[in-house]
Amino acid sequence: MASHSNSDRVTRLFGTLPGNVDVVALSPGETLRYFTGLKMHKSERPTLVFLFRDGSPVVVHPELEGDRIEESLPDAERYTYEDATDPVIAAQGAFERLTDERTIPEPIGAEFRSTRLLEREVFAPDGEEVVDVENAVAAVRSRKDDGEIERMRTAVEIIEGIFQDVFELIEPGMTEIDIETEIKKRVMESDADAYGVGIVTSGERTAHAHANTGSRAVEDGDLVMIDAGVIYEGYYSDITRTVAVGEPESELVEIYNVVQEAAAAARDCVEPGVEFQEIDRAARTVIEDAGYGEYFPHRVGHGLGLEGHEPPYLVEGNDGTLEPGHAVTVEPGIYVPGLGGVRIEDDVVVTEDGSAVLSTSSRDLRIL
Template sequence: MANAITTRRTDRLFEELPVGVDTVALSPGETMRYFTGLDMHKSERPTLVVLFRDGPPAVVHPVLEGDRIEEALPDAERFTYGDATDPVEVGREAFDRLRAERTVTDPIGVEFRSTRLLEQEVFAPSGEGAVDIEDAVSTLRARKDPEEVERMRTAAGIIEDVLGEVFDLIEPGMTETGIETEIRKRVMESEADGFSVGIVTSGERTAHAHANTGERAVESGDLVMIDAGVIYEGYYSDITRTVAVGDPDEELREIYDVVQAAAAAARDRVAPGVELQEIDRAAREVIEDAGYGDYFPHRVGHGLGLEGHEPPYLVEGNDATLEVGHAVTVEPGVYVGGLGGVRIEDDVVVDENGADVLTTSSRDLRVL
């Protein structure tokens, strides 16, 4: 395997899987990277890393990807194929060689959420013999180890520094796209791998919980809501701050105070053993008591890590419990059509004492 960390993760994966599932097939994506260290893009040429309960991994891959795979998985047995009119057909032939040599038997564990039909056509054309390992994968990926947490902390710090600089530039007449451009420029100049998410809305458009950044020019008295994050060494940050350009409407100030209190209540509720839905309830109770319950249309948060959105989800009905190492966003919001909206989003990791809040910038209303 790539290193001791990925070996340990693979061992834990098979501990989570039922007896009889002795083979796992991973297609390109975050889960492949998590368990093997191999960062492969999806292409028209199928690639599969095959993990075994006993024995070294194997890789089915096109010949031209050999150097990349050798670097990440030098001890893996490789079953290659060349370019052909039908890459699935030759990929299947390579997998059949693997199946015969390594005595691969059904069922084969596969992550249904991310495995494309392209790869399925290689190892299980009819779909028979494949079993979903999503629950086991999600359980393991959700428990961040200290190295993962520090990468996420760095990612959070990078975007907070960037937003701090950009806030100083915002003024009436600046467009939403202009603001996002300034964010992107600074992310490119930072140590981040890249920009992960960007939504900038202003004025009445802040009443849209999710919207594309637009061409609207900021006016005096507007709220500006920025949802942004970066990727650092593969790990995401995701933060939202809402600021005012000049003095905002009195009701918008009231909404801001309500959301700020709701966000604090939710963060304070984060602790090992607490049901995920309880974090949502903590924020929602504050918002409902203030009379804005109908204007909070989304869950209070989601998991964060190798993806911007991943399990666990902080939503009503999810009675699973928080565990040490879970990394989540806490992001209540209130959005009133024709007026505007507010969201405050932080990145939080569960530790033995409660919430380790990775985002540290002020949550008080900043008036620019």
């Protein structure tokens, strides 16, 4: 799949939307960055970019952001405001100047997941109709092009290399925080933009599927679960490996083997036309048949890209289908309270005739 320009992406977006939605309001966030190249964080000063089915973008923004917006959207019409007073009221004034000069057709589309009430107070203060464009945005963003996939592949290569280095350092007495610190140090020394996601647990704490990295010290016989990723040129990696420090209990080895089989079964299902929920079912069947069904409490995976978690979601009830360009995680796990847990997570891209697993490090139980 070739790379797409921002204008191509906007065209695809409106091709997915109902015909009565001719304008979409985007606020700072990853969707705005995806469609315009404009990278901004949300603040108390509203910024809104209006994309039109026909015509160039229009931006309402604080005056102090002018240089940034000019660089990314040189052809956009801009309505600025000073924020020496209440920035929302000032932004409303700028929007009123916009509507005095041109018609903004209703309904306005907006992504409810990322648009705050603060922004809605600017462009729809009197209850004007606003349509959620979440599904249309997800349909476009989830189909990664070649350039996006290559960025993700590089992000995976970076974190896998860091994992291999850090595995060599883990020993009894190190704390979970010590281990994560070693990961973060190497991320800072790498080509990555930033550390993306991160959880390190050990021993009985591996039974917590999601937990904060803690101060527990690793002991001989522990499992250590590391879930981490980096951001490279805006795109995430997200992988999990579970290793043993010394010989683990036999049931932990059994659990590991079941998760390894479940992960392989799920990865093998990833191909165009397969329902999202079927990937979850493939892993869950293996885990349930082994008697651990009650200890697999989460979906098997999620989309990956400009965000660490984004559509599509591989979960029971989601009967949408995988398409070429979808990038997802596959991450079954078993978590037994009082004993420990195992998760194996890989990043997978759907291709025209199957799938490509971006993460290549061994999934066999590694005993350090």
